[in-house]
Amino acid sequence: MKTKLLLSLLTLLTVFFLFARVEAAPNTFDTINSIEELYKSSETCAGCHGGIYNQWKSSVHESALLHSLDGIYSFIVEGIERDPARKVRPLKPEIMKCLGCHAPVMEYASDKLVKDVVDAIKMAGGKTADKDGKQKAKELLSHLNVSCIVCHSLKAVPPPNFPEKQTMYGIKGHGSTPFHSIKKTNFLDNAIFCMQCHGVYTAPDREQIICSTIAQSYRDQYVAAGGQVTCQECHMKKHNRGHTFPGAYVLDTLKESMTLEVSARAIKTQSYGDKKWIPAAAITVDITNNAGHRIPDGCLWTSRVLLTVTATGENEKVIWSARKEFFEPGIDIEGNRRYDAWEIKDILDYSLPPRKTTTEKYYAVFPEKEKLVKIEVNIVYIHKDGLQFPVNTERKVLKYN
Numbered sequence: 303m304k305t306k307l308l309l310s311l312l313t314l315l316t317v318f319f320l321f322a323r324v325e326a327a328p329n330t331f332d333t334i335n336s337i338e339e340l341y342k343s344s345e346t347c348a349g350c351h352g353g354i355y356n357q358w359k360s361s362v363h364e365s366a367l368l369h370s371l372d373g374i375y376s377f378i379v380e381g382i383e384r385d386p387a388r389k390v391r392p393l394k395p396e397i398m399k400c401l402g403c404h405a406p407v408m409e410y411a412s413d414k415l416v417k418d419v420v421d422a423i424k425m426a427g428g429k430t431a432d433k434d435g436k437q438k439a440k441e442l443l444s445h446l447n448v449s450c451i452v453c454h455s456l457k458a459v460p461p462p463n464f465p466e467k468q469t470m471y472g473i474k475g476h477g478s479t480p481f482h483s484i485k486k487t488n489f490l491d492n493a494i495f496c497m498q499c500h501g502v503y504t505a506p507d508r509e510q511i512i513c514s515t516i517a518q519s520y521r522d523q524y525v526a527a528g529g530q531v532t533c534q535e536c537h538m539k540k541h542n543r544g545h546t547f548p549g550a551y552v553l554d555t556l557k558e559s560m561t562l563e564v565s566a567r568a569i570k571t572q573s574y575g576d577k578k579w580i581p582a583a584a585i586t587v588d589i590t591n592n593a594g595h596r597i598p599d600g601c602l603w604t605s606r607v608l609l610t611v612t613a614t615g616e617n618e619k620v621i622w623s624a625r626k627e628f629f630e631p632g633i634d635i636e637g638n639r640r641y642d643a644w645e646i647k648d649i650l651d652y653s654l655p656p657r658k659t660t661t662e663k664y665y666a667v668f669p670e671k672e673k674l675v676k677i678e679v680n681i682v683y684i685h686k687d688g689l690q691f692p693v694n695t696e697r698k699v700l701k702y703n
């Protein structure tokens with residue numbers, strides 16, 4: 303009798319533990335296709351949400367892995383494979399330190415698929431003569447991005463709650479379709495929804511990865527200074543931008559982000575020795591950041607805003623010039639300037655703060671003979687790969703007699 307009771311208790315316990323374990327262990331998949339059976343690719347939404355799909359297709363979210371392939375490639379070959387500490391850790395949590403934001407569905411990848419994806423990143427990002435292999439690798443990686451389901455399911459429910467299966471979360475939350483259920487949420491309309499990825503990532507091992515720094519400057523500089531506009535209002539609702547999410551790769555958004563004002567006054571200054579009157583100028587450059595965060599961003603060190611002030615005299619000859627870069631250098635705990643998101647621990651901020659006008663003042667002295675001086679002020683946004691966008695230009699003409 304006693305043994306029978308003990309036995310049934312044991313079975314009960316086993317059943318309980320089995321179920322508890324099934325609940326706790328997340329499903330993992332061996333191929334991208336099998337992940338996509340559950341976590342649909344954006345292509346499956348295109349038939350019914352064609353307009354939105356086409357907008358999303360033109361956004362950086364669509365290529366959130368391939369677009370930053372060089373950085374993620376070097377994290378694998380330099381950051382993981384050459385770092386004795388990282389090399390011995392399980393691969394998945396390490397690579398999730400990038401893919402957690404760049405390709406969140408990889409959370410559901412098995413160790414085998416993680417290895418396949420890492421190999422594909424090495425093949426696609428490295429130097430190889432195997433053109434077919436590279437093409438195949440890129441095809442696989444093109445499935446990994448910030449897809450519809452990432453935003454409308456996986457990230458649509460504020461933690462610690464989880465999204466319901468086969469449910470799409472939206473801000474309207476009405477209408478129906480046999481393809482998916484619809485739930486209303488205000489979370490999608492909150493800045494904090496975007497800040498989940500546009501800020502710090504804390505890994506399960508407590509390592510903090512700082513790649514984008516938008517969230518911090520949005521809250522601590524923009525909102526703290528009275529800014530009330532959300533990410534969605536500037537990046538989606540304004541000018542019906544919808545799901546194109548324009549940022550620093552779209553000239554119109556860049557132009558909107560910075561107002562340039564230049565004052566230049568011709569003055570004559572006296573030289574010390576022979577006391578001759580020499581042409582000079584007092585130049586003031588005001589740059590106002592109209593965005594909701596610092597400019598530039600990127601993966602910390604990658605982007606720069608370059609200000610150049612150039613004075614030309616007779617025959618268009620450059621007679622004076624000045625330049626200044628606005629950017630964020632990252633430094634590691636040894637005090638070395640680093641170019642790698644995974645090693646940056648501190649940030650020096652030389653960027654343009656939001657809701658503020660940054661003023662640069664110059665006192666330029668020109669050659670004695672100049673009678674007419676043209677001043678040109680340029681702002682250029684420079685991406686890590688050298689891609690440049692001319693944001694703004696102002697000109698002034700100064701006359702001397």
Ligand code: HEC
Pocket residue numbers: 369370371372373374375377398399400401402403404498499500501502503511513514515516549550599600601604643644685686
């Ligand atoms: C917290 C989420 C998050 C994590 C974790 C993360 N990133 Fe990023 N990453 C972003 C966001 C958001 C951007 C876009 C930033 C921008 O343009 O303002 C970005 C941009 C980049 C870019 C620049 C793309 C460009 O436009 O020049 C590179 C390269 C990059 N990430 C590499 C990495 C690497 C390597 C890792 C892992 C060590 C990593 N990221 C981890 C969110 C993240």
Ligand code: HEC
Pocket residue numbers: 344347348351354355356358363448449450451452453454472473490491534538539545
């Ligand atoms: C980066 C996150 C993100 C991604 C990726 C994304 N969405 Fe959205 N989507 C949003 C947000 C936020 C809103 C609410 C916009 C607003 O406040 O106006 C929205 C709104 C919508 C709406 C309702 C808006 C309307 O005009 O009816 C639909 C439908 C939708 N998304 C479908 C999609 C589909 C389909 C895809 C993929 C092709 C997609 N979304 C990709 C964040 C995203």
Ligand code: HEC
Pocket residue numbers: 342343344346347348349350351450451454470471472473474475476477478479480481482484485486
């Ligand atoms: C068979 C057609 C169909 C397919 C396929 C489909 N949807 Fe929908 N979806 C609808 C209809 C109909 C509605 C309700 C009316 C509306 O908002 O257009 C809707 C509503 C939504 C909403 C709610 C918008 C809001 O603000 O409440 C979101 C988000 C959404 N769909 C996302 C997706 C995503 C992501 C996919 C792909 C994984 C997808 N849909 C695939 C037909 C479809």
Ligand code: HEC
Pocket residue numbers: 362363365366367368369370402403404406448452453457495496497498499500533534537547548549550551552600
């Ligand atoms: C799941 C993570 C994730 C979420 C949520 C997310 N983003 Fe992104 N976003 C990224 C990543 C990663 C990139 C950079 C991809 C790259 O450059 O490789 C990016 C890029 C962008 C860019 C283009 C950056 C550039 O350099 O031009 C804009 C703009 C943007 N996101 C706005 C938003 C807004 C607004 C929201 C909220 C509605 C949002 N994102 C939500 C991950 C996310």
Ligand code: HEC
Pocket residue numbers: 493496497500516517520531532533534536537548549550551555556558559592593594595596597598599600605
């Ligand atoms: C007041 C309008 C405004 C608000 C609010 C705003 N942005 Fe922006 N954002 C801009 C403009 C304009 C640009 C283009 C200039 C630039 O690239 O910095 C931009 C650029 C970006 C970029 C590309 C940055 C780069 O230099 O690579 C990302 C990513 C981005 N925004 C995300 C966000 C997120 C996330 C939020 C909310 C936390 C947000 N933005 C709030 C106006 C805004």
